[in-house]
Amino acid sequence: METLVLWDIDLTLVDYTGLGRQWYAEALTSVVGKELAHLPVFPGRTERSLARELLRAHDEPHEDEHVERLFAALEAIGLAARPSLPTLGRALAGAPEILATLAGREGVVQSLVTGNLPALADVKLAAFDLDRHVDFEIGGYGSLSDHRHDLVEAAMAQASTKHGVTFAPASVVVIGDTPMDIAAGRHHGTVTVGVATGRHTVDQLAESGADVVLPDLADTPAVLTALLR
Template identity: 40%
Template sequence: MNRLVLWNVDLTLVDVAIVTRDAYAEAFRLVTGRPLVKLVPPHGRPDSEIVFETLAVNGIVAEDDHLPRFLSALATAFADRRGRLAKEGRMMAGAKDALKAVSRLDGVVQTVLTGTIRANAVHKLKAFGLDRYVDFSLGGYGEEVYPKATLLQVAQSRAKQRLGTPFTAANTVVIGDSTRDAQAARIGGAGMIGVASGRSMASELREAGADIVLPDLSSASEVVAAVTALTSRMDRAAH
């Protein structure tokens, strides 16, 4: 049985907010010629959405080329700062052990479902040695201008093309810390493990549709048990 596990990145696996803000400020300056005054909070949204709102709240009228230019500048600014990630950021408690433990489950492929653009998602996980457990070619990323639920379905389609297995709510799991992650899983068609380590409280994650809620990733065995429980539905359906 193939199983697709999609991890959110920020505040689920790592916290690199300081470096991210600095990279945004640099990208904003390069694209607009003005200093960044206000960066809108992410709230689990994709970079593409954050860019448009940040331009608006800083009084910039978005033009057709603003988004591609901004995302390109953001990738460069973030890459220039990648040496600061491990020093000024942190890996969330239990993240490495959880990724490693889930990777040992039969048929599991792990990737990311993140609002971060792909290049920056790679840098974020690589800084903490987490990239070895993730197939970045199968994920959904912030430069793809879709809602997160659609990004989930894009990732499922990529995995189907690679593995030949249809991915549905019975064999796909999203692991994330925000209500947006939970809503994307419910709408897009996946089981959802909420991790109350970031933007949303456990009660909010449950209300948004999380099937299982964990306080954090510190118990790898609990994460494995949750993934197993949510993907065993396919086995039950087959009997």
């Protein structure tokens, strides 16, 4: 049976703490000429929900066309920062090893369910050479919807179409560091794996209903067992 592993990015594979705030502040000033006065809570959110909240909080129109303008500014800022990203963040312990190990496993497909825009997902992973292990074409990205479970649905559908197989929920693993990651996977009946490398503890992730909770990705054999059990 084919297995589809869907990775979150921020605080699951890489840590760019503080960068989101900086990029949104720059984008807001660029698009509407205002200083950042309200910062949304980021963990587990999609870029569409964050952008909409940010515009609303600054008394700006927040319909899709205005959200798209903010997206364009964020993408430009992220792409311009590409050369400096290796110095602005880090790959989390074990992330390169588990991605490479899974990439070498027959029957395993790796992609993303991330709140990031596609271009930002690419540059964040490429900074640490992690991009070569995942299929960006079938990912679920934060530009798609305010709701994270829609991203899981999109990734499962695109993977099934591309590979000519139906990825049943039991063959899909959603892995991330927040209860929202877990809830998105559980919404579709997938296997869910929490990683306590972000702002939520092992206990909190367990309470959110994760099938497995790991303290981090450092123990490659343990992570492999959790993902391919």
